[in-house]
Amino acid sequence: MSLIERAADKLVKNDMNGFMPGSVSQHDSREGIGPDSLFSSDGVPGKKTGHGRIIKEEVGADRINKAADTKKTVKRIEVDLENLHRKGVVTLHHTKSEIAEQFRLIKRPLLANAFNPDSGVKNGNLIMVTSSLSGEGKSFCSLNLAMSIAMEMDHRVLLVDADVARPSIPATLGFSPEEPGLLDMLRDSQLSISDVMMKTNIKKLTLIPAGRRHTHATELLASQSMHSILVELAQRYHDRVVIFDSPPLLLTSEARVLASQMGQIVLVVEAERTTQQTVKEALQQIEACDVVNLIYNKARAHGSTEYYGYY
Incomplete structure (x- = not known):
């Protein structure tokens, strides 16, 4: 498979996994951050939204408790x-x-x-x-x-x-x-x-x-x-x-x-x-x-x- 074909296949898989432009997604700190993401002023990855929208981000356990294997949800609100x-x-x-x-x-x-x-x-x-x-x-x-x-x-x-x-x-x-x-x-x-x-x-x-x-x-x-x-x-x-x-x-x-x-x-x-x-x-x-x-x-x-x- 050529490089272009592999890139096209990857884009299709991302779309199927819900990373469509404009959607609110969840991010794991142990994974790469997609093109729709942004970093807030305190360094937490999140999705840019309108007034009053709440973002729920899955944060890897190593950012909360290094001994735990579970993920923790962090809520974030965009204040207008x-x-x-x-x-x-x-x-x-x-x-x-x-x-x-x-x-x-x-x-x-x-x-x-x-x-x-x-x-x-x-x-x-x-x-x-x-x-x-x-x-x-x-x-x-x-x-x-x-x-x-x-x-x-x-x-x-x-x-x-x-x-x-x-x-x-x-x-x-x-x-x-x-x-x-x-x-x-x-x-x-x-x-x-x-x-x-x-x-x-x-x-x-x-x-x-x-x-x-x-x-x-x-x-x-x-x-x-x-x-x-x-x-x-x-x-x-x-x-x-x-x-x-x-x-x-x-x-x-x-x-x-x-x-x-x-x-x-x-x-x-x-x-x-x-x-x-x-x-x-x-x-x-x-x-x-x-x-x-x-x-x-x-x-x-x-x-x-x-x-x-x-x-």
Whole structure:
């Protein structure tokens, strides 16, 4: 058989095996990477897709556990950065905006508490973002804080959707709220953190969804399993910040349970809406945490109808 005939035969076999242009495929790290593949910014091979598409990649055991023979599936989502920018979220391509500068100010003391050995803050890299009531912008601030920290040279960020009753991050980033996540991991001891993590096309940002709803979510978050997960998240990676987008403090009991296990808490307060008494009641719920920061959100700029948040 001639060289041309052998090449044609190989192309036919590849088509039969599902490597057609435009298809989402699975890759084994021990195999060659096909022409449709690309490397994300963190070096993980994946298929280029549109907004909200999730890629499942089979990664060879040597990349997870050299002693194992099984393969592990790594999920990866392509975040539409231009769409986020239109929604007012900080992105890597728009770093000179006013909101980007505001979150640079917000993150700096949080990072100092998390990584300065003289700060005295235990588990300072576990940061919960919450609010007194719904609609004050806590998820917006959680995502912006995570995106801003992802720009750091020396730190990575893991965004955990802990608003288990009404998760909003899936809609913002474009993935299904039915993806396995935090609650699934707490219910199933066979699931590990890596089983529910989702990589993104943002090099230093990883996600953990809320998971499927459960009637005993508060008890799950207060369990020993949750404590063990938090210890692992706090100690496993020395350069990682973990941000929890939690439910509102005065509407559910889940947020209070989480607050008791955090190193730092950020309380989002909506300007011209949230009363001083409401803020005081919310602060009473999180007295167990020594480091509480406030973001005054949606404040009206002087001489303008435009809203912005500041620290």
